[in-house]
Amino acid sequence: MPSENVATTEPDRRTRKRAARRDVLLDLAAGVVERDGVDGLTMAALAEVADYAPASLYTYFSSRSALLAALQQRALATLACVARDHVTAWDDAVASRRPATPDRVAALARLWAFSDLFLTAPDRHPREFRLQQLLLVTPGAVETLDAASVVPSAMVVLDVPRQLLERAAACGALEPGAPATDPVGQPLEPTLVRTFAWVVALNGALMVDGLSTGLPSTGRALGAELTAALLRGWGALPDELAAGRELADVLATLPVPDPSGPNPVPSQEASLR
Numbered sequence: 001m002p003s004e005n006v007a008t009t010e011p012d013r014r015t016r017k018r019a020a021r022r023d024v025l026l027d028l029a030a031g032v033v034e035r036d037g038v039d040g041l042t043m044a045a046l047a048e049v050a051d052y053a054p055a056s057l058y059t060y061f062s063s064r065s066a067l068l069a070a071l072q073q074r075a076l077a078t079l080a081c082v083a084r085d086h087v088t089a090w091d092d093a094v095a096s097r098r099p100a101t102p103d104r105v106a107a108l109a110r111l112w113a114f115s116d117l118f119l120t121a122p123d124r125h126p127r128e129f130r131l132q133q134l135l136l137v138t139p140g141a142v143e144t145l146d147a148a149s150v151v152p153s154a155m156v157v158l159d160v161p162r163q164l165l166e167r168a169a170a171c172g173a174l175e176p177g178a179p180a181t182d183p184v185g186q187p188l189e190p191t192l193v194r195t196f197a198w199v200v201a202l203n204g205a206l207m208v209d210g211l212s213t214g215l216p217s218t219g220r221a222l223g224a225e226l227t228a229a230l231l232r233g234w235g236a237l238p239d240e241l242a243a244g245r246e247l248a249d250v251l252a253t254l255p256v257p258d259p260s261g262p263n264p265v266p267s268q269e270a271s272l273r
Helices: 004-036 044-049 064-096 103-124 124-137 144-169 191-209 219-233 236-253
Strands: none
Touching: 004 044, 004 064, 004 124, 004 236, 044 064, 064 103, 064 124, 064 144, 064 236, 103 124, 103 144, 103 191, 103 219, 103 236, 124 191, 144 191, 191 219
16 A cells, blocks of 8 residues: 555656646747747747647647746746845845945935846846847737736836835935826826836837947946936935945945856757656
């Protein structure tokens, strides 16, 4: 008679193996997007690179739209983890400085540091970041219900800059946000509106790097200008903003472990079965 341990361990082992196979499929799908764009990722294309029966893919992803949503969710989870780890490192570094850094300067330094982190994401985490950009400019790639499943993951990422903005307003580094409403008249948290405005601005700045005509600047430089303009517009004092910029340059040198690590495209020999 098999022991209870064997009975309970076997489903766990199967669950882990299935999760590992799903991760390999997502790695391969991300590689297809990098090579052929969002439009090039079909269930048939994934089946080909994975050497997998097309029908079997539907046991992992119910549709192409669900596959794209899963890619988004995983990419957003990585970016959120990166952002949280950096904020923790910044907080520790600021707390250990002697003499102590004024709260308002420290709050602005964290905002500058987040801007730097966002603007270097295409280089540090190219797969995750570019995937988000590609899906933003490919309307209809993800169906409404699948897109809705991605929203919680996106909000987790956005909560990092939202909290930084909230901390800055709480200590007086920024003025409180003005009351705001959504398109149907429901009240919105002012800090969340600022978060959307900031992140959209930074993302738009980075997109100019892909313009065929080119500009006499870079997305990173434009993004830094936008951050400075927004923070000044939200009430940051010039001298404190400059001091925060100097501290952010120090924070940028901190060693922060990369939770995602290298993310190579697995070979067809990877264990999928």
